[in-house]
Amino acid sequence: MAAGTVRAPAGRSRFRLRLGAWLLILPLFLFAAGTFVIPIGLMLVRSVQDPDFAAAFPRTAVALAAWDGRDLPPDATARTFLAELQAARGGDRISPAATRLNADLAGFRSLLLRTARNARAVGEDGLGTLAAIDARWAEPGLWAAMRRAAGPLTDYFLLAAIDLQRTDDGSIAAMPETRAVFVDVFIRTLWIGFVVTAFCLVLGYPVAYLIANAPARWANLLLVVVLIPFWTSVLVRTTAWVVLLQRDGLVNGLLRWSGIVEQPLALIYNRTGVLVAMVHVLLPLMILPLYSVMKGIGPSPMRAAMSLGARPLEAFARVYLPQTRAGIAAGALLVYISAIGYYVTPELVGGGGDQMISYFIAFYTNRTLNWGLAAALSLILLLATGLLYLAYARIEVRPEAGK
């Protein structure tokens, strides 16, 4: 009884403490949810939604979904479509539908809009009326594309994002070679991210070590040298590399002056330029976490290892390196995840074969309003990143557990 009366207020005050803690993070939580989680979630959902055609042509969408997809649809469907086309004329809904159909079949956009402008009163022969406006309406492929867009859910965008499509009979097949581009771009994106991370680690590790072990005033100076570019705009740093790396730029000038090369090297507008610029831009993200970890490592373990007979390299590999693992992990993760989302740098210093997936996400979002495909590409990028992170977290956790 006595114990109970003591415990109850303690429980209540702990609850109050916890509530206070929750209330403190509530603004951050709401901010993150409102500006980050919900918008991204809503955008990603678009990768499996296909609302645009059905919004403009609701009854046609239902009729097409019921059609077996073989040859041409029943004439009643064509008449429904014509009636809805006239009703949609001049409204805001027909354009998103036209954009959606055009993504599947180039030319569909202008065909649909022109047909809407020219559609007259529907007679007995719906298909005939349409074919009189434009002969392409007699092609079964057109109706199959409309059936694929009937919604409300679709795998069209996700398939397209990995270079697959449904053929007119509903089976899954590869995209034609002239349109199959995304798998290559995904592999390229992940590969560039990997190479950039590796370079950042190799270059950043000694720098971080130097800063962590230098006398205080030198360390501060070095840190500022790392931080100033970090605070400079990515665009500025990228264009600075253009000046340095171009054909008659500083680097080529130096190489030719010193006689190392005769002809200027192609250092920019190709993969070399992308890697150089990205490594430079992302290097601080590797150095800073490494530095913060190295700062906490004293000299004694290394001295002890060497006094016990380890050669310097061995002592480094077996004593120092394992202690910096958390820094390597954080730095590599920061650099890698930043790198695979890169857009501006490859755009400015890359060539035709160096564009990363963000370029396409921006293109479909902003230029062609194909938000479904943009969402599907984003979703795959997010999943790939998530999977890599999980795999990496497993590798990271195992040695800890073994200790």
Add this chain to the structure above:
Amino acid sequence: MAHFSKLAAMALAMAGMAVATAASARDLTVVAWGGSTQAAQKKVYYGPFSSQTGIPVLEDSWSGGVGILRAKVQAGQPNWDVIQVESDELHIGCDEGLYEKPDWAALGGKDAFMKDAVSECGVGSVVWSVALAYDADRLKEGPKSWADFWNVQQFPGKRTMRRGPKYNLEFALMADGVPAADVYKVLRAPGGADRAFAKLEQLKPHIVWWTAGGQPGQLMASGEVSMAASYTSRMFAARRDDKRNFQVVWAGSIYAVDHWVVLRGSPNRDKAMQMVQFMTRPDIQKELPPLSFQGATNLEAAKRTDPSVMSSLPTDPANLAVAAPLDVEFWVDNIEQLTQRFNAWASR
């Protein structure tokens, strides 16, 4: 569903762009393409408009994309009012209902403007052009046609072209012997794009791709390339400002019209329309071409433009006669698939 996509648009606008401040308290905001062209517009348009009407004007710049405009309109209370858009953004945005419709009678009637400048949703702002250009200080004997642009034996050095299929497929077909007037007919026909890509393939090892309009001039000035497919306005600006000896070959150039639009739901709609009227008046518009080297859309303005710059403008009759207009409908229909194809091709 519609509600849902509205939510998504709103979310996108929130995530991607600055959260719009209270629209009622906002000044009239005009958005153009930045750089020296916008500086010229400020001098000729925004400043005089403000001082003559007492309406303060805020400036912003963008690099195109109808997606931004859709997100702003769907989110409600757009923070931009008057925007200079390219013709594809005009067409898609007009179909999507993103723009307020101009009153053509108040603008002086449709007949006061060149045909390509008149539309349901916008008023032509300038005529610009993409053409073959070269540095005459480096090439003594200059190229005369796109066939010469492809001729790397006679005209050595790299070339720079805009990264993407637009303009390049047209130029490739012209280099392959298609007359400028027939380029889009060939591109629309089966095998047309194949033919253009095959021709591009011949030049591929010699191409450096540009993405920002300032790059061709830079690349030619630095000696990286000897020729460019470039915006003509940039070439003439470099002649004037940097004393470069850049020459433009107007034969086989492609011209297009940019447009002023007013975003739907703009809280400053009336002021915005007033500003568009001001900027397209002959006595005002005629001052822009000598500064920006882009052509006037108002016929009277074109007539009254300073004759000393006339031959540097896309609207010069001699230059128009050998040029082809950009086929907007072709590109709106085909930009997705041809961009995918271009990227698959460019990375091979």
